Amino acid sequence: MRPVLYIARKLPDEALRVAENDCEVRLWDRESEPVPRNVLLDQLRDAEGLVSVLTERVDEELLKAAPRLKVVANMAVGYDNIDVEACRRHGVIVTNTPDVLTETTADLAWALLLATARRLPQSAELVRDGGWTTWSPLGLTGLDIYGKSLGILGMGRIGEAVARRAQGFGMTILYHNRRPRPEVEERLGARYLSLDALLREADILVILTPLTAETRHLIGRNELAKMKSTAILVNVSRGPVVDEEALVDALRQGVIWGAGLDVYEREPIGADHPLLQLDNAVCLPHIGSATVATRTAMARLAVQNAVNVLKGEKPLTPV
Ligand SMILES: NC(=O)C1=CN([C@@H]2O[C@H](COP(=O)(O)OP(=O)(O)OC[C@H]3O[C@@H](n4cnc5c(N)ncnc54)[C@H](O)[C@@H]3O)[C@@H](O)[C@H]2O)C=CC1
C-alpha cells in the first residue's frame, strides 16, 4: 500500500506529479483558502506525510492527531509555523524550501524598497484617479537610493542577494547578523556592525532574519528611535520581528521616513489596519517569492522532500 501524503493546498500539477507514483495523494483542492483546522486534523489521521504552507500551524495538537506522520514538508523557507522541537519528539522530519526562492525574494525586497522611497503606489494611484493635473516641482518627491547606505539585518541567503543588488546602486553595504560573515565582507565589501550601530547608520534597513524566539520584536520602539528620521525600514522576513504598534507610531510621528512591508504580525491584514491609513507605508500581501517559476519550484521541492522521506531516502532540504 502506498503511503498517504496530504497536501494542504492546491499546488501546480507538475508538483503533484512528483508524488503520484510513490504516494496516495490527498489534496485540499483550493488555492486561495486554507484548509480548515478540523479537516486538516481529520485528514492526517492516517497520513504519513504532510505538505504544509505557512498558514498551517504544525504543533503538538496536530502531531497527536497524526500518529503515522513521518514528514512535514513546508512549502516555504521560513518554518516558524512549525514546532520543530515537537516534531523531533514525535520522530517527524521537517523540511523547507531554501535557495529556490532566494533571488525572487531579493527582487521583491528591492521592488518594495524602491516603491517606498519613490512613492510609486501613491504616484500610480494619482494617475489612475485622474488627479495628475500638472508637473509640480515638489510633487510626490521621495528619497534617493543611489549612493546611500543599505543595512541588512540577517545576512543569510536572501540578505546577501539583496546586498549584491545594492552594488549596482553604488551603496555602502552594512549588516548585522548573529555572526560576522567575512566571506560576504570580502565578496561585497560589506561592513559588520552591532545592531545598535546598524540602526543608527543605515539609510535603508532591510530585515531578513527568520522569526525565532530571539528575533520576535527585535525591532521595537527603542530600536526605531535610534534610526535616522530619513530612514526607510523594509521588512520581508516575518511580521513579528517588528513591533507593529511601535512601527505605526514611528511612521505617524516621523521617527522614521517610511516603511515597505510584505509581512505583518497577523496575516492577512484587513482594509482597516492602521498601517493602511498611513501615507508613508507601502504594504504588500506577503508576495516575496510570488513568481510562477519560483512558486512552482518551491512546490516541487516540498513534494520531493516528502516523497524522499516516505521512500526511506534523505530529504533534499531538511531543516
Ligand atoms: N516575504 C516572503 O515572502 C519571504 C520571507 N522569507 C523570510 O526570510 C527569512 C530569511 O530567509 P533566508 O535568507 O533564506 O534564511 P537564512 O537562514 O539564509 O538567513 C537568515 C539570517 O538571519 C540571521 N539571524 C538569525 N537570527 C538572527 C538574530 N537574532 N540577529 C541577527 N541575525 C540573525 C542568520 O544568522 C542568517 O544569516 C526566512 O526565514 C523567512 O522568514 C523568505 C522568503 C520569502
Ligand SMILES: O=CC(=O)O
Ligand atoms: O514567506 C515565505 C517563505 O518562504 O518563508
